[in-house]
Amino acid sequence: MNTSEVAPQEPVSQVSPQQIAANDWYGASFPVEDFQAYTSPFGYRQSPDGGYSTEFHYGLDMAAPDGSYIRNWWGGEVIEVSDDSNCGTSVVVQSGPWMHIYCHMRGHVEEDSRGRYMIDRDGGIQIWEGQEIIAGGRIGRVGMTGRTTGPHLHWGLKYDENWVDPALVLRAMYTTQQAAQAGSSGVQ
Template sequence: MSREERGDQPLAISAGDPGEQGQNLAEMTANQIAATRNEWNSASFPLEQFQAYTSPFGYRRSIDGYNFNEFHYGLDLAAPRGSYIRNWWTGTVVEVSDDSNCGTSVVVEAGEWLSIYCHMEGYVEVANGERYMIDREGGLRITEGSVVEAGERVGRIGMTGRTTGPHLHWGLKYNNNWVDPALVLRAMYSSQASAAN
């Protein structure tokens, strides 16, 4: 189901005043997130060459240098330009886009979760009734409606959209509410570390 069919606003909001969306932000603790999935061991960290967390979920100073705060609807993870982004959880590609602050992006729906990957290399094309994100240099073609497995490559780090450097802006929604991806990563780490022992 497309964004338009669901009646959603653009999924890949990375800046601006949260307004009504901000009033509905999920206030989820790590324990509540852990309870939403019993099988975190199947989840994948979204980067192959992670370097650092560069901007957390929540209010921050405008990246354009203006003297006001804006709400950041995701977690920014730095990595070398061109390095691969992996899908967090097995699901269906519900949107590919290249015309917003998010730049070239892929949105994957997995049950109640939406995972939004922004600022990637490549662009969107439409051919034979199919809409897809194409990154020829990276050997990737991600088609709307296709299923992508956890850990499968869905893009490469780029500098498209509103960005100040190469990174992945990773946004997460649960039951149509924005969630702090750092809480999910903590829950994943705890679950996977327990399973390894």
């Protein structure tokens, strides 16, 4: 699997978060600590390297200070660690039909007799392919590896092999979590 941020031949079939088990959003975690701003949305955009071409951006860019921790969005299994694409150092997690991709992280990939892993020694992070990760668990730190113009997390989502706009998922999560809080406090 190529986790590069820009994959020109990739199909752009989308699924709406409202079509997917919306009552389960309360179990999800916001993917970056020290979040500052959304810097590039999902969809067509001008090339970030100053060119005049347009490209499809398969994720949501979330600015945060260099070294901010990245949290796993949903519990699942690490299916890939990589550091050799436009995505830079990255971790891919499979959670049932969901695949979530985290790019531009600090650290690099190593391999030993037990397998491949992403390591960020300064951040105290070591993530192995095949490892189970809980929702909200720290899986890396914001960096500037791969094709990037500043420190941020590129967060990509797929549901049953279809790209999903992460901003729509975050909106659905927020709405569900607010409703759950209101329900638990007796507010109607």
